[in-house]
Amino acid sequence: MRGCANCGLRVNDLCYVTGRLIKPGDHELFKYCSYFIEPVIEDGRSLDPAQLVLLAENEIQRRK
Numbered sequence: 001m002r003g004c005a006n007c008g009l010r011v012n013d014l015c016y017v018t019g020r021l022i023k024p025g026d027h028e029l030f031k032y033c034s035y036f037i038e039p040v041i042e043d044g045r046s047l048d049p050a051q052l053v054l055l056a057e058n059e060i061q062r063r064k
Helices: 047-063
Strands: none
Touching: none
């Protein structure tokens, strides 16, 4: 399911991009967020949020 609960930019219940607290149920409110990105695993480790933001921004630019 697409939403904050499954986003790679969620860090300790905060959105890395907006700094917004992600509360239970918020995943439905933000399911169309432009920055949503699934967690990416490389060499057995998750990419950190700063790297994921770059990937998300590239995807946003690609869609324009």
